[in-house]
Amino acid sequence: MSGERGHILVVDDHPTNRLKLSLGLKQQGHTVAQAESGRQALDMLYAESFDVVLLDILMPEMDGYEVLRQMKSHNVLRDVPVIVISAQDEIESIVRGIELGAEDYLPKSFDPVLLKARLEACLEKKRLRDQEQAFMYEIQKEREKSERLLLNILPAPVAERLKQTQDIIADNIEDVSVMFVDIVDFLPLSNSMPPAEMVKMLNAVFSTFDSLVDQYGLEKIKTSGDCYMVVGGLPIPRADHLEAIAGMALDVLVSTAQFRRSDGKPFQLRIGIHTGPVIAGVIGTKKFAYDLWGDTVNIASRMESQGVPDAIQVTQDVYERLRSCYRFQPRGEVTIKGKGNMMTYLLISRI
Secondary structure, X not given: OOOOOOEEEEEOOOXXXXXXXXXXXXXXXXEEEEEOOHHHHHHHHHHOOOOEEEEXXXXXXXXXXXXXXXXXXXXXXXXXXEEEXXXXXXXXXXXXXXXXXXXXXXXXXXXXXXXXXXXXXXXXXXHHHHHHHHHHHHHHHHHHHHHHHHHHHOOHHHHHHHHXXXXXXXXXXXXXXXXXXXXXXXXXXXXXXXXXXXXXXXXXXXXXXXXXXXXXXOEEEEEEOOEEEEEEOOOOOOOOHHHHHHHHHHHHHHHHOOOEOOOOOEOOEEEEEEEEEEEEEEEOOOOOEEEEEOHHHXXXXXXXXXXXXXXXXEEHHHHHHHOOOEXXXXXXXXXXXXXXXXXXXXXXXXX
């Protein structure tokens, strides 16, 4: 690329050589800085950005080889092109410099045309490297953005599996706990509010739930309107998933007390919990969704929909597993579609 201009560092312990090179470079339109030793050169390279380094090999204290070694071991300086300066009879020095990572060499009795040609070649390499790094940076940013979006949709272990395979992801999980939370009388409330205010209110409530999900190590499955669904025990199994779900349910009731409806009244929630086996998997090809299916999900949903405002309704199975560490109040039998009458309890508090 003819006419490329750069910021050049000339490193040589002889003032005459530095001056001669610097004048030649300035005549070609480059900006030039000078270093009289290897140590000074490294200090300058750490302090500011250079496009090319013209580096003398034979210098006292720190020679050009050591400068090259330290540059090539640095995660930024390794990409700065280096042209080693050497006398014509120092072919071994030139070869060693190239082996250590120098781009080219220049004899001390240099020709201006040769200097220009080799310098422009290095500047073009530097420009292409910078362009490549900029492209790679943008690609990495997009990859990280895609990763964050995927993790907002899918649990991390499931997202990793999805990246590794094109097969359908579907698992039979023998023991999980499912909870549904619903805002009582949300439809008439939402009809009385401006849309933006309604969405803002719902986001504030559900964001509080999200924090509790993280706190208890659970997995949010989805929201549907004003209904919020959580599962414990997947995608990573844990023995205390039901205890975690129960703890979150109690905290949900407490945390929602801070919110007020547009009419000033407190929100009321219905919460339902059941435990048992589920099928878990990813559906969709463009808009992925991680979802659960099975009787456990349906019964947990019925525990919520046929529950009591500001109460946590649970099944007999939940009661039997938690009765030693939580307080319950029997509610009695509730008719569940497809299941008939089921004995239910209200979760009251921790013991």
